[in-house]
Every structure is written in structure tokens, then in C-alpha cells.
Amino acid sequence: MMTAEHPWQERRLGRTILRTYRDTRDLYDVVPNPRQPRMGPKEDLELQRQIEANEGLFEPLLVEPHPDVDGKLRIIDGDRRWTNSKILIELHKKDQYRHIPLEITDRTLTDDERLRVWIYIHRQRKEWDAKEKEMVAYGLVDIVGRASAANILGVTVRELDKLVEVYELSEKLTNLPEPGASITWAREIKNINKTLLTPTVLETIVQKVNENEITNSKDIRKLRVVLRDPVARQKFVDGESLNHVLEAVAPPPEKKSGLAGELEQLTTALKRHSWTTLLEQGENPQLLEQVEEAEKLLKALKRVLA
Numbered sequence: 001m002m003t004a005e006h007p008w009q010e011r012r013l014g015r016t017i018l019r020t021y022r023d024t025r026d027l028y029d030v031v032p033n034p035r036q037p038r039m040g041p042k043e044d045l046e047l048q049r050q051i052e053a054n055e056g057l058f059e060p061l062l063v064e065p066h067p068d069v070d071g072k073l074r075i076i077d078g079d080r081r082w083t084n085s086k087i088l089i090e091l092h093k094k095d096q097y098r099h100i101p102l103e104i105t106d107r108t109l110t111d112d113e114r115l116r117v118w119i120y121i122h123r124q125r126k127e128w129d130a131k132e133k134e135m136v137a138y139g140l141v142d143i144v145g146r147a148s149a150a151n152i153l154g155v156t157v158r159e160l161d162k163l164v165e166v167y168e169l170s171e172k173l174t175n176l177p178e179p180g181a182s183i184t185w186a187r188e189i190k191n192i193n194k195t196l197l198t199p200t201v202l203e204t205i206v207q208k209v210n211e212n213e214i215t216n217s218k219d220i221r222k223l224r225v226v227l228r229d230p231v232a233r234q235k236f237v238d239g240e241s242l243n244h245v246l247e248a249v250a251p252p253p254e255k256k257s258g259l260a261g262e263l264e265q266l267t268t269a270l271k272r273h274s275w276t277t278l279l280e281q282g283e284n285p286q287l288l289e290q291v292e293e294a295e296k297l298l299k300a301l302k303r304v305l306a
């Protein structure tokens with residue numbers, strides 16, 4: 001039963017409104033939730049130092065009544081804080097951190113509510129854009145599937161797939177000086193035009209990053225130039241160094257002036273348009289008229305030049 005000592009309060013987290021109260025409990029009255037979208041190691045030496053500096057946890061864990069175990073509470077948000085407090089207690093024998101602050105809900109949340117609440121809380125934190133967005137997307141797909149994951153994150157399925165692809169790529173970048181930068185590198189690589197980033201090219205990029213041949217974002221930008229040139233791209237895939245391959249890139253054609261330059265621009269413009277796309281547009285009398293006029297002028301010009 002609730003007493004005046006622990007009054008209920010309403011807390012709005014996005015579209016979800018929770019009734020909660022604050023309390024302090026033994027760390028072992030609380031258990032983590034295995035269906036949590038945050039992945040990777042939870043041990044954090046900096047967080048342990050903060051706990052000790054504050055003489056305990058400063059921010060309470062958000063928990064719910066455990067649906068299967070009487071008397072236990074299950075973590076909604078705060079798994080890292082709980083884990084690192086437990087490390088201090090068990091490995092460093094600091095029992096003073098056993099009593100932890102909690103914000104306890106009046107009921108067990110549904111899976112959908114729990115995930116939405118967790119994501120809403122984490123979006124408010126500065127590390128969300130730095131490293132967590134892609135990781136959480138990947139974890140959510142594993143927990144609830146693509147459609148539900150996209151809905152919970154408030155993105156389209158296509159946007160979700162891109163987040164997942166970036167995370168999967170970041171996991172392959174295993175030899176960076178700063179491992180936390182792998183997401184940034186993966187985003188940069190994935191921003192290369194999809195038509196240029198074939199599976200073979202992507203595999204080569206990963207290999208060259210892990211071998212420290214590609215070492216910074218400037219190198220990634222150089223890749224865009226290399227991959228647009230068929231000869232240079234093949235040399236890159238065949239194993240030649242990026243700097244050596246850049247020498248194989250054909251220089252841009254020198255722009256011609258006068259009528260010759262304008263004709264070249266016309267030819268380039270025509271090459272940019274797909275004939276298939278034009279055919280799908282059906283009859284276009286105005287366009288046909290303009291083509292016939294251009295044809296007459298070009299024929300006349302050819303006769304003069306001949």
C-alpha cells in the first residue's frame with residue numbers, strides 16, 4: 001500500500017503517461033530486463049568514478065513491478081547504472097552502494113510502452129546522436145521486427161534499414177584508433193552513392209580501413225572521386241593504394257568555348273536523360289517539336305561546316 005511518504009506522481013514520457021513514486025531499495029531487489037535494445041558492454045569505469053564521487057547514484061533508475069517474480073522490480077531505464085553499482089559492490093566490496101534510488105511505476109508496462117519510454121528518455125541524452133541511434137535500431141529489429149521498430153522510432157522502414165546497415169557496417173570496422181568512432185565512419189561510408197558502393201567495393205573499403213590504409217574522412221571523400229572512374233575503381237578493388245589509384249583518375253575534360261562548348265553541353269545534357277524514362281512519358285508533341293527544330297538546325301550546321 002502507498003503511504004503519504006511515497007505519493008504518486010504523473011510523469012509524461014512522449015505519448016506515454018506513467019504513475020510513479022520515488023523510493024530507495026536494495027540493489028538486489030532490482031533485476032535487468034534482457035529484452036533491452038541497448039547492446040554492447042555495460043561496464044563503464046567513468047560511470048563507476050561518478051558513482052563514487054557522488055557517494056551513490058545521482059539519477060534514480062526507472063523500474064516496474066516484475067511480472068513473474070513477486071517482490072522484485074525490473075529495470076525500464078538504468079541498466080548501466082545498476083550494472084556498475086553491482087560491480088562496485090561485488091568486485092570492490094563497496095556495500096555502501098547497495099541502496100539505490102528508484103522511480104517505481106504503478107504497473108508493469110507493455111513491451112511497446114517500455115520500448116517507447118526507453119527510447120524517449122535516451123533521445124533526450126547527448127549520446128543519442130553520437131552513437132546510440134543505429135545501435136538501438138538494430139536491437140529493436142531483433143526484439144520486435146522491422147515494422148514495429150520503425151513505428152517505435154518514428155521513422156520509415158527504409159530509414160530504419162539504413163540505420164541498421166550503418167550499425168552492421170560499424171561492427172566490421174574493428175581496427176580504428178578510437179573504437180567509438182566506428183559509427184561516424186560507417187555513416188560517412190554509407191553516404192557514398194549506392195550505385196558506386198557495390199558489395200565488392202564496400203568489402204575493399206572495410207579491409208583498407210582495418211589495415212589503416214584509409215585513415216580519415218578526407219580519404220572517404222577521395223573515394224567518391226575514385227569510384228566514379230571505372231579504371232581507378234578497378235585498380236582500387238584490385239588492391240592498389242588509394243593515393244596510387246588517384247593518379248589513375250582521368251582529369252576532367254577541358255571546357256570548350258563558343259559554339260563547340262555549347263554543343264558539348266547539349267550532348268552531355270542528352271546523355272543524362274534515360275531513353276527508357278522518355279519513352280514511358282508517352283507522346284509529348286511540344287518536346288517532339290523542339291527535337292525536330294534542333295534536328296533541322298544541326299543538319300543545316302553540318303552542311304555549312306562540310
